[in-house]
Amino acid sequence: MAVVVTLLLVFTDVWPNYSARVLVNSVAAMALLGGIAWALRPALSIGGFSAARLTGIFAACGVAVAVWRFLEHSLAPRIAGSLLEAGPSDLVVFVYACVGVMFLSLGFVLMHTERAYEDLRRLASVDPLTGVLARNGLIEHGQRLIAESRRHIRPLSALLMDMDQFKAVNDNLGHEAGDNLLRHLTERARLVLRGEDVLARLGGDEFVALLPNTDVAGARVVAERLREALLDAHMLFHGQEVPAPLSIGVAQLRAEDTQLDTLLKRADQAMYRAKRAGGDRVELAPAG
Secondary structure (H helix, E strand, O other), rough: OOHHHHHHHHHHOOOOOOOHHHHHHHHHHHHHHHHHHHHHHHHHHHOOOOHHHHHHHHHHHHHHHHHHHHHHHHHOOOOOOOOOHHOHHHHHHHHHHHHHHHHHHHHHHHHHHHHHHHHHHHHHHHHOOOEEOOOOHHHHHHHHHHHHHHHHHHOEEEEEEEEEHHHHHHHHHOOHHHHHHHHHHHHHHHHHHHOEEEEEEEEEOOOEEEOOOOOOHHHHHHHHHHHHHHHHEEEOOOEEEEOEEEEEEEEEEOOOOHHHHHHHHHHHHHHHHHHOOOEEEEOOOOOO
């Protein structure tokens, strides 16, 4: 900006030249608006309304106008002149400059508003204690996975996990130990689950894992690995080992299932059968 201001002063007082001032202004506009458009280029590929997309398009239009004016004055330079003797590109640039500040400022305000809204939506979808998805996020991801499973005719399975001794840990060691135990479960689960699997906390000590492209037999293998992962690595709390046995119910998506709740209900029923059988085990929901 310092270079631009210096050149404008030179071509105004030292060597007055109207077209030279236009060229300097055009280059500055191309650099400034081009930088904005380049920074917002990922939004240009996103369909629908987006403040970032519209702001990027408006900045790109400004670059095109500046290039037009630059070429016009390069091909037909004028030593003397003003906006009172403006050519077509000068008039377009003048109009653009009048609305540009307002439009770009509004665009950036809307971009920050969209960012804040997205952050709030993300926070509502993530469990703050464990960092895995909360119920809202699970429903959103679950319905998407169900739609993909039905569209591509691929299996989808759910694991519903419940800690067998969570209440005892809370009662005997306090809520800090209970919170640490929940975080310990998620850490161990992440070591077993794949990147495409979805892990969520339903509430309390109940967790759900959705396994795309996995039938009930494969899901049972994963469930056993999860159960063993918790048994093999007890949580340490103030030097004391705290076991975390799991009861896990496994269910596979059926052809008639359209809602995530239907799948989770069968997994939940299987999990309670595991608890009634003594806990620390895996039970499968009926296939039919």
